[in-house]
Amino acid sequence: MNDTRDPYSVGAVTPRSAKFTVPLALKCGATLAGYELAYETYGELNADKSNAVLVCHALNASHHVAGYYADDPANVGWWDNIIGPGKPLDTNRFCVIGVNNLGGCFGSTGPSSINPATGKPWGADFPLVTVEDWVTTQARLADQLGIGRFAAVMGGSLGAMQALSWTIQYPERLGHALVIACAPNLSAQNIAFNEVARQAIITDPDFHGGHYYEHTTRPTRGLRVARMVGHITYLSDDEMASKFGRQLRHGRLNYTFGVEFEIESYLSHQADKFSDYFDANTYLRITKALDYFDPAAAHGGNLSLALEPATASFLVVSFTTDWRFSPERSREIIKALLDNRRNVTYAEIDAPHGHDAFLLDDARYHGLVAAYFDRIGAELAK
Amino acid sequence: MNTNAMQRADFAAIANWIKPGARVLDLGCGDGSLLRFLAEQRDSIGYGVEIDDAGVLACVNNGVNVVQGDMERGLSGFADDSFDYVILSQTLQAVRSSERVISEMLRVGREGIVTFPNFGYWRNRLQVMSGHMPMSSNLPYAWFDTPNIHLCTMDDFENFCRDHGVRIRERIVITNGGAVTLMPNLFGALAVYRFERA
Numbered sequence: 001m002n003d004t005r006d007p008y009s010v011g012a013v014t015p016r017s018a019k020f021t022v023p024l025a026l027k028c029g030a031t032l033a034g035y036e037l038a039y040e041t042y043g044e045l046n047a048d049k050s051n052a053v054l055v056c057h058a059l060n061a062s063h064h065v066a067g068y069y070a071d072d073p074a075n076v077g078w079w080d081n082i083i084g085p086g087k088p089l090d091t092n093r094f095c096v097i098g099v100n101n102l103g104g105c106f107g108s109t110g111p112s113s114i115n116p117a118t119g120k121p122w123g124a125d126f127p128l129v130t131v132e133d134w135v136t137t138q139a140r141l142a143d144q145l146g147i148g149r150f151a152a153v154m155g156g157s158l159g160a161m162q163a164l165s166w167t168i169q170y171p172e173r174l175g176h177a178l179v180i181a182c183a184p185n186l187s188a189q190n191i192a193f194n195e196v197a198r199q200a201i202i203t204d205p206d207f208h209g210g211h212y213y214e215h216t217t218r219p220t221r222g223l224r225v226a227r228m229v230g231h232i233t234y235l236s237d238d239e240m241a242s243k244f245g246r247q248l249r250h251g252r253l254n255y256t257f258g259v260e261f262e263i264e265s266y267l268s269h270q271a272d273k274f275s276d277y278f279d280a281n282t283y284l285r286i287t288k289a290l291d292y293f294d295p296a297a298a299h300g301g302n303l304s305l306a307l308e309p310a311t312a313s314f315l316v317v318s319f320t321t322d323w324r325f326s327p328e329r330s331r332e333i334i335k336a337l338l339d340n341r342r343n344v345t346y347a348e349i350d351a352p353h354g355h356d357a358f359l360l361d362d363a364r365y366h367g368l369v370a371a372y373f374d375r376i377g378a379e380l381a382k
Numbered sequence: 383m384n385t386n387a388m389q390r391a392d393f394a395a396i397a398n399w400i401k402p403g404a405r406v407l408d409l410g411c412g413d414g415s416l417l418r419f420l421a422e423q424r425d426s427i428g429y430g431v432e433i434d435d436a437g438v439l440a441c442v443n444n445g446v447n448v449v450q451g452d453m454e455r456g457l458s459g460f461a462d463d464s465f466d467y468v469i470l471s472q473t474l475q476a477v478r479s480s481e482r483v484i485s486e487m488l489r490v491g492r493e494g495i496v497t498f499p500n501f502g503y504w505r506n507r508l509q510v511m512s513g514h515m516p517m518s519s520n521l522p523y524a525w526f527d528t529p530n531i532h533l534c535t536m537d538d539f540e541n542f543c544r545d546h547g548v549r550i551r552e553r554i555v556i557t558n559g560g561a562v563t564l565m566p567n568l569f570g571a572l573a574v575y576r577f578e579r580a
Contacts, residue, residue, distance in 0.1 A: 315442075334449055335459045341405070341427065346449045347438050364435050371442040 008084045010042040010091050013067035013077070015107060018144050024102075024137065027292075030127035033116070037141055038107025039063045039099040042083065043091035045147070050380055052147045053094045054138060054174075055079060056155035056162035059230070059286050060278060062106035065098030066091070079156075081361050088370035093377050094151060102137050103129040103285045111281030112213060124210025128285055131158070131293045135165045139173065151376050153312075154178035156358035157325065158286070161293045164333070167310035168295055176376055177310075178369070180317045181358040183329035184303050184336070185294035190324065193233050194287040197226035201280045210281055219280045224271035226283060231270050236321035236354030303332060304339035313343035315372045317365065319357040320350045345372065392471060392497050395554045395574045397423045399495065404466040407431070407491060409453045409483070410473035413440030421446065429465075431457070454478055457486045465491040467576075474498045474539075475530040481546065488548065488579050497574045500555070502535030502567040520571050536567040539575065549580040 017036050024032045040063050045052060055065050057078070066077035066084055083089045083096055100108040103126065111126035118125075142150065153174045155163045160182030167177045186194070201207060204222030208215050235243075244263040259265045299305035314337055318330035327348050337344045349365045351357040357365070393416055400406065404426050408417050411430025414437075420426040430448040432438050441448035449459065454477060468491030470483065475498050477483045487494040499520035500506075506516035515525040523530065534542070536555070543550050555562040555570030562570045 331451075331459055335461075338429070338449075338459065338464070339461060344429070344447050344449065345438070345442055346451075347435075348450045350435075364439070368439055368442060371439055375442060375445055 006080070006084070008086045009076075009080065010067040010084045012070040013040050013042065013064070014069075015040050015063060017107060018141055020137070020140055020144075022140075024133070024140075026127050026133050027130040028128045032102075032109070032127070035102060035109035035137070036107075036113075037063075037099055037102065037109070037137060038104075039097060039141060040065065040067075040077075041095060041097050041145075042066050043093070043095040045095040045145075049147050050149065050151060051094050052142075052145075052150050053089060053096050054142070054150050054153045054166075055083070055089075055096060055098050056134075056138070056153065056159035057098065057101065058155070058157040058159045059290070060274065060283075061159075062104065063098040063100040063108075064106070066096065079359065081359075082366060082369060088366045089154070089373055090370075090377075094373070097141075097145070097147075099138055099141055101129070101134045101286075103282055103289075105279035105282040110279065111210070111285070112279050121211075121213040123213055123281060126281065126285070128288050128292075130289050131161050131165050132169060134289070135162055135169050138162070138166075139170055142173070148173065150174040151380060152176040152178055152373075154180070155182075156180040157182065157355065158290055158293075161290075165293075165295065167312045167314075168306060171309045171311045174312050175379070176315065176372075177312045178315045178317075178372065179330075179333065180315075181319060181322055181325050181330075181355055182316070182333065183325040184296060184332050186291055187329075190233075191291050193229055194291055197229050198284055198287055200225035200229070201284060204280075207280065210284075212280070218275075220275045223275040223278065223280045223283060224268075226280075227271045227274040227278075228267045231267060233324045234354055234356040236323065236352060238321060239353050242352070303336040307333075307336045307340055307342070310337070310340065310342060314345070315369070316344060316346045317358070317368065318346075318348050319353070319355070319365075320348060321352055322355045322357060324355040391556045391559045392572060392574060393419045395556065396420070396469060396471070396495055396497070399552065399576050400424045400426055400467060403427070405464070407457075407460065407465040407468045409457075409468065409470045409487070410476075411441065411446075411448060412437050414444040414446035414448060416469065416471055417441075417446040418444045453483065453486075456482070457490050460490045462489055463492060467491055467493050467495055469495045471495075471497050472499070475533045477532065480532050480542075484542075484546065484548065488577075493551070493576055493578050494548075495574070495576045496539075497572060498534070498539070500536050500567065500570045500573045501533045502537060503557070503571045504568050505571070507568075518571070536570065536573045539573065543575075543577060547580045548577050550575055550577045552576045 021034045061078040064077045066080045068076045085092045100106045103110045111122045115122040153163045153166045160179040163177045201222035204219035206217045207219040247262040295306040296303040318327040334346045406426045406428040408430045417428035431453045438450045468487040509516040554574040555566035557571040
């Protein structure tokens with residue numbers, strides 16, 4: 001079994017948990033008395049603790065960024081193709097940290113955790129968390145790990161929004177931000193898709209107003225539809241056409257409402273997989289965090305003013321076929337960074353895969369990330 | 383696009399004009415070697431615009447800022463007067479809309495700097511006279527695979543500037559790495575100009 005395994009894998013990894021007892025005032029106005037964050041680390045922190053890289057996750061991912069679990073070898077980290085010894089983010093050189101965001105469902109405190117005030121799962125009572133709240137908790141985790149400053153904070157999609165927010169909230173605590181497949185805020189269309197997803201969940205009779213844990217049921221049907229809608233926005237029209245086209249599952253039309261086209265079968269499979277492991281209350285909150293993210297809002301919509309505090313150097317990457325967060329949205333970020341005379345590298349990768357391209361193998365994309373981390377490594381060595 | 387020696391002469395001429403610590407935008411910056419040279423020689427704060435993937439990657443390896451994009455689609459991402467110098471090095475002859483690029487250079491920058499192979503150079507004239515499109519170290523392409531679509535002579539460029547409200551501040555003409563002062567439109571292989579809004 002081992003011989004088929006990726007020789008550049010970080011290997012078997014163990015998730016850890018950090019406990020926080022200092023109350024956390026959230027942006028929504030609520031305060032959490034305490035919470036836990038699940039995280040993983042790969043690679044060694046150097047003596048002066050200057051080689052740490054924080055990897056922030058997107059909608060459905062977790063702290064399990066790279067490697068696999070000894071007792072579940074098929075469970076490979078979500079960005080394993082980019083992180084490992086000899087990979088673009090080289091764990092021989094950097095200490096990489098993945099963290100499950102607050103409100104998540106993979107070990108960090110979230111809606112399915114026990115609310116100490118009631119002794120029952122939080123459910124609907126778990127507050128709405130924001131990108132800024134996540135960044136605050138990530139900074140507190142860094143404090144606990146003794147990391148004053150990250151060599152880089154990196155993320156794709158919603159993860160990239162966190163990296164961007166880091167540069168505003170804690171400019172002195174990171175050297176570089178890698179902002180991949182990002183947007184400075186969601187468009188009306190983006191919010192609309194999220195709202196369809198939320199309505200699918202909320203109107204599922206098994207949702208029980210968010211307190212479904214007590215009914216020992218889950219709004220699986222709603223979560224399935226939510227995932228299908230989301231998944232459509234992650235792929236490009238071309239990619240769907242080339243992958244599925246109008247291919248039929250059974251070679252002919254059956255004139256039923258069952259699965260007939262390959263694309264239906266694919267969506268159904270994705271929906272089954274997702275609804276099996278993801279928590280609906282977490283999904284609702286993460287889509288809201290996406291909707292709310294808008295650092296320019298506090299500055300009259302002026303992103304350049306919002307990014308004024310940022311001192312990090314930036315790598316911004318977009319993908320030509322990403323219609324969810326299109327290259328135009330990344331160029332808004334670039335413009336704001338240029339207005340502030342920040343160091344920037346902006347690449348527009350001509351990849352066919354749509355928004356999902358940030359998770360996939362692409363020689364140009366990975367080559368660029370590798371070169372950028374080489375540069376960061378060279379700076380650290382100085 | 384050109385030999386290393388030629389490029390160095392071109393770089394040195396540009397570096398001489400650039401004030402220390404200036405903000406520089408290099409259009410069609412390629413692998414970023416000019417920006418790197420200017421950062422080392424003049425402590426400039428540089429950005430490049432490059433359309434080619436390999437160029438962008440090389441810029442990262444060269445440690446210079448780069449924005450991937452097509453400069454011919456305009457420089458809308460760059461604010462008015464946001465640079466001290468906007469440079470177009472050995473690229474003017476390959477751009478489609480020369481007028482638009484020059485006007486964008488002077489919108490974004492206080493000064494523009496261009497370098498281009500002088501089509502009026504006597505060796506080029508001689509090749510045309512002998513019945514062939516010129517080929518040389520400055521013009522290394524055969525007619526059928528050249529990216530150069532808007533070649534001009536120094537006189538042509540100076541006329542262009544006069545007609546388009548562009549004031550030439552200084553020019554340097556280089557042949558085989560040395561400066562040319564006598565009849566530059568005839569004896570100059572490479573022209574380097576700095577200019578501003580008239």
